[in-house]
Amino acid sequence: MSRFRPPRDAPLWAGPTVLFGLTVVLFAVLGVRLWYLQVVKADFYHSKAQENRTRQRVLYAPRGVIRDAEGTLVAENVPAYAVAVVREECGDIQATLDQIARWTGVDRDALQKSFELGKRRTKSFEEQVVVPNVTFDTVALIESQRHRWPGVSVVVRPKRFYATGALLAHVLGYVARANEEELARDPELLLGDDVGKLGVELALERRLRGKKGLESFEVDAAGRVLGTTRLRDPVPGEDLQLGIHLPLQRAGVRALMGKAGTVVVLDADTGHVLTMVSSPSYDPNEFVAGISQARWNALQEDPLHPMQNRPIQSVYPPGSVFKLVLAGAALEAGVVTPSTIIYCNGKYAVGDREYRCWRRGGHGRVDLRKSIRESCDVYYYTVGERLGPWAMSEFARRCGWAQATGVDLPHERIGVVPSPAWKLERLGRKWVGGDTINMSIGQGYTVATPLQITRFVAALVNGGRLLRPLLLSSDAPEVQGQLPMKESTRRLILEAMVAVVNEEGGTARVLARPGIRIGAKTGTAQVVKLMDQYEKKETKDIPYKYRDHAWLACFAEKDGRRYAIVAFVEHGGHGGSEAGPVAGAMIDALFGRGGMP
Amino acid sequence: MIDRRLLSHTPWALLFLFVLLVGAGLVNLYSASSLRFEDGLGVESFFRKQLVWSGLGLLVFLGLLLFHYRHLRALAWPMYGMGLLLLVGVRMFGKTISGAQRWLDLGPLHFQPTEFVKVTVIILTAKILARMEGSLGWKELLNVLAVALVPALFISRQPDLGSALNILLIGGGMILFKGLRPAVLKTLILAAPVLVPFGWFFLKDYQKQRILVFLDPTADPRGAGYHVLQSQIAIGSGGFWGKGFLQGTQSQLRFLPEKHTDFAFAVFGEEWGFVGSILLIGLFCLFLYHLALVAEEAKNAFGKCLAAGVFFYFFWQVLINIGMVLGIMPVVGIPLPFMSYGGSSLLMNFFLLAVVVNVAMRRFMFKR
Structure with a gap:
């Protein structure tokens, strides 16, 4: 390695040109990859980076x-x-x-x-x-x-x-x-x-x-x-x-005393629901927390069905309350006049069958007013036969029966107003004379929800307007139809209803309150054709599920405020005596001290 | 000692490129270590430390230019021995960072002997190669390769497979530069496919994992594939023009791991885009070209081999690191020269550049 010896330059296998060529080729690969990532796939990776850092x-x-x-x-x-x-x-x-x-x-x-x-x-x-x-x-x-x-x-x-x-x-x-x-x-x-x-x-x-x-x-x-x-x-x-007043609601619950039943109060002029009680009830807070399977089963299996919203989800035969509809139908069709007299001897024969009035001895000479006041069955058997099932059916529908009320609640049932065609279609059997008789006193196939009946009563009072029942106080009245009866017919029915409360022989005299114009119609709806063994017994002696349903449909009017009230006690027995006090309690709450303003 | 001709033969273009690259590295490190919110960790000190190392590097650089590079020939064996001793020292007293024992604790600064060992391998290999005449046969090949193999085995136990591989590749590159006999070369090329699967059994589990992840990064996006996916998202989302200095969401919001060390290029790619990245790769390319020129013009075989060793030192690191960040090579811990934070590495960059500049400056000294 002396400084003066020429260097031993061995021939190199790979010179600088080769080195540089290698560099250019391999770095070109990097460049292509860079181009792919940053130009071709730039949008893809840009959105990836966005996803990385933003969340919603x-x-x-x-x-x-x-x-x-x-x-x-x-x-x-x-x-x-x-x-x-x-x-x-x-x-x-x-x-x-x-x-x-x-x-x-x-x-x-x-x-x-x-x-x-x-x-x-x-x-x-x-x-x-x-x-x-x-x-x-x-x-x-x-x-x-x-x-x-x-x-x-x-x-x-x-x-x-x-x-x-x-x-x-x-x-x-x-x-x-x-x-x-x-x-x-x-x-x-x-x-x-x-x-x-x-x-x-x-x-x-x-x-x-x-x-x-x-x-x-x-x-x-x-x-x-x-x-x-x-x-x-x-x-x-x-x-x-809501249009519902809690004090009224409480009064309704108290009056029902835990029995299965319902009370509905409508403002007759606007359709606002002021009370809607369904008894018995349940605590909705249990469901919010997540109800246990055991509690759910208990509620479902309770024989009194506490989950059922009776005013709209249950349909019942209207019984004698349906006579209000028939009275209107008869007058409008001209099959009777207000003064037509029908004789009631307590029995009515159709073919070889005999139908009885609820009063064994009969009501004697009965006109329209007395027929409602004392709820004479024979009068309506006669009227029903004269009208025939088609006319009854048509008229009832136009009065809002078997028509949805349109209240803002789910699962509303619409009930049934039968006709020969309906029976043939649904049951596959022909309409017989006994069906007409049953229909004329609100028995048989006719069923309605308590809210439908309340709407009908409200229409009788407010000049014939069928109103949609309204749950919210801000809802504006909504007229759904007009009762198919003349003013005079309507007034006649209302006066007869007042007589039910205020006259001798009326079935709802318990409702009478001084200073308030009150009209009513009672109903006792048979659940089954009572077997002979229970015929003469008191309600309390009949098994619960065979007892009659008790209805009371009424209106109360004072100082320009008019209300339609329907009280219903399931298997309650007689309408006037069982449902009457419930409706009475509502009238007291509406007009009494501490009641509605 | 200072001759006027020394200055006239100074490779100014090489130095200029070097300054540009160091500058780009510092700017990028500033962005990579800046924080968008306080957490008291003071990661910003990476930037300051790198400045200190650069200053140190400059002193080493200037100091080395004063001496003729032929003295390195005499120092080759002592330096190599010292490098091996340092490796043993690390094994016994080293500081462990993220599971690997690679650093010696020198007060405020940690020193990574691996970088120094690379340099000693280059010098010793150059010395041995320069003595050999003609292309290498089997015996010479094994002789020369042993110089790289011994420290590579030590380093692979740290474990630092990347650096071990890097040393072997540098040695291999220098051997190819010198030249192999055709028979030897042919046999090696034919044997490679047999040797590669055999090597698989020497890998540690995490090393195998890295190779599997390289083949399919989406297989484990939250775990081992995370680095690769996030760095590609960073680079790709940079787009053509980049997001701008300090604007990279991937790096500034720390989705990008190791952004100041091995993945520094991803930060650069995100913030400077395709334009900036291509420019940077171009700079590296030119830099390597000028290193190759020095090898060409060196006055003797030792100088040529030294310059070639330095060429390969930079060449492999740039290629493997950028390839890894771009997702076309497996993740191995190899830094990107000038760009990655790392004092020992930067110091050695200055050292090796000084060697090459020295070779260039003294290339015509004996032509009268």
Whole structure:
């Protein structure tokens, strides 16, 4: 290596040209890849980067509250606690669920089921509610140990509360967690949302619910929130006010004394529902919290059917109340005049069969007024035969029978007004003479809801307008039709109804109150053709399910205020004596001290 | 000692490119270590530390230019021995960071002997190759390769497969530069497909995992595939023009892991886009071209082999690192010269550049 020796330059296998060529070729590969990522797929990766850092959060809108006519809250929102998990942050999700089951005492299998259900509807980095409604004690327990269970959180969400409990259960209905079917049908619903299941909560769900808002926020890789943007403000649900007055409702419940039955009071001039009692009742708050299977079965199997909203979901034979319709039909058709006399000797023969008046000895000479006042069956057997089933059927329908009232409540039944064609179609049998006889006293196939009958009575009082029953005080009156009778006919029927209360021989004399114009019609609807063995017995001696239904349909008028009231006691026995005091209690509440203004 | 001709033969273009690359690296590191919110960790100090290392590097650079590079020939074995001792030292007293024992703790700065070992391997290999005449046969090949193989085995136990591989590749590159006998070359090419699967059994589980993830990064997007996916998202979302300095969401919001070290190029690609990235790759390309020129014009075999070693030192790192960040090579811990944070690596960059500049400056000294 002496400085002066020429260097031993061995020939090189790969010179600089080769090195540089290698560089250019391999770096060109990098360039192509760069072009692919940053030019060809730029949009794809741009949206990936956006997804990385922006997430969205739903802002819940409070559900509208519901008040009674006097402003008392009957359905409100109170805070409730729920346990949620963020799947992505849970180390071992099964172990976490085990722990949640231990904290809350929820059945582990049920928890797994609700977790699997919700998994499909929440993203892995979103909070998924697994146990709704936990007590504050449980919250305290979880909060004390939560640091050991990443991904577990306690969320506060509003919960529906019905301060009046069973009192308004059938009208309000209730909300409960949306089920799979409701979630699939309604894209606005999210897992864990409450949704109206019955009553006004269901019927007016759209107005009560409001619209959810949306917020987007930027996060870093650790999930820390860096900034939020409101994309859409939540719109609170509409607050609603019922036309129902709680004091009246309470009076109705008291008067029914726990018996199965119903009381409906309508403002005869506007159609507003002032009272709608269905007895017995249930506590809707049980459903909000998530009802147990045992409680649910008990409610379903109760022989008095507490879940049934009797004013609209139950149909009953109207009994003698139907005579009000027939009186109108007979006068309008001209088969009788007000002064036509029909003789009642207590019996009426059709072919070789004999039908009896409820009064064995007969009513003697009966005109239209007396026929209503004393509810003479023979008079209506005669009128029914003269009219025939087609005319009766047609007239009753035009009076709103077997027509939906259109009240804002779900599952309304429409009842039946039979005709020969109806019988042939539904039962496959021909109409016979006995059917006409049965129909003329409101027995047989004719059935109606208590609310339909109340609407009919309201129309008799208010000048013949059939009004839609209105639940909200803000609803404007809505005329659905006109009774098919002349003014004179209507007045005649009303006067006869007043006679039922105020004249000797009237069937509802218990209703008489000084200073108030009250008219009524009683009804005693047979559940079955009473067997001879029970014929002469007192109501209390007949088995409950064979006892007659007791009806009282009435109106009360004073100082320009007019109300239609229908009281009904299921298997109550005689109309006047059983349902009468209930209607009387409503009149006292409406006009008495401390009653309606 | 300072000759006027030294200055006239200074490769100014190479130095200019070097300054540009170091500058780009510092700017990018500033962005990669800046924080959008306070968390008291002071990651910004990466940038400051890198500045300190650069200053140190400059002193080493200038100091080395004063001496003739032929002295390196005498120092080759002592330096190589010292490198191996340092590796043993790391094995016994080293500081463990993220599961690997690679650093020696020197007070405020940590030193990674691996980088120094690379340099000693280049010098010793150059010395041995320069002595050999003509292309290499089997015996010479094994002789030369052993120089790289011994430290590579040590380093692969740290474990740092990337650096071990890097050392072997540098040695291999230098051997190819020098030339192999055709028979040897043919046999090696035919044997490669047999040797590669055999090597699989020497890999650790996490190393196998990396190779599997490279083949399909989406298989485990939250785990092992995370680095690769996030770096591709960063680069791809940069688009043609880039998001702008300090504007990269992937890096600034820390979705991008190791953004100041091995994945620094992803930060650059996100913020400067296709235009910036191509420009940077072009700079590296030119830089390598000028290194190759020095090898061409060096006055003796030692100088040529030294320059070639430095060429391969940079060539493999740039190729593997950018390839890895772009998702066309497996994830191995190889930094990108000048861009990745790492003091030892930067210091060695200055050192090796000084060697090459030295070779270039003294190329005509004996032509009268």
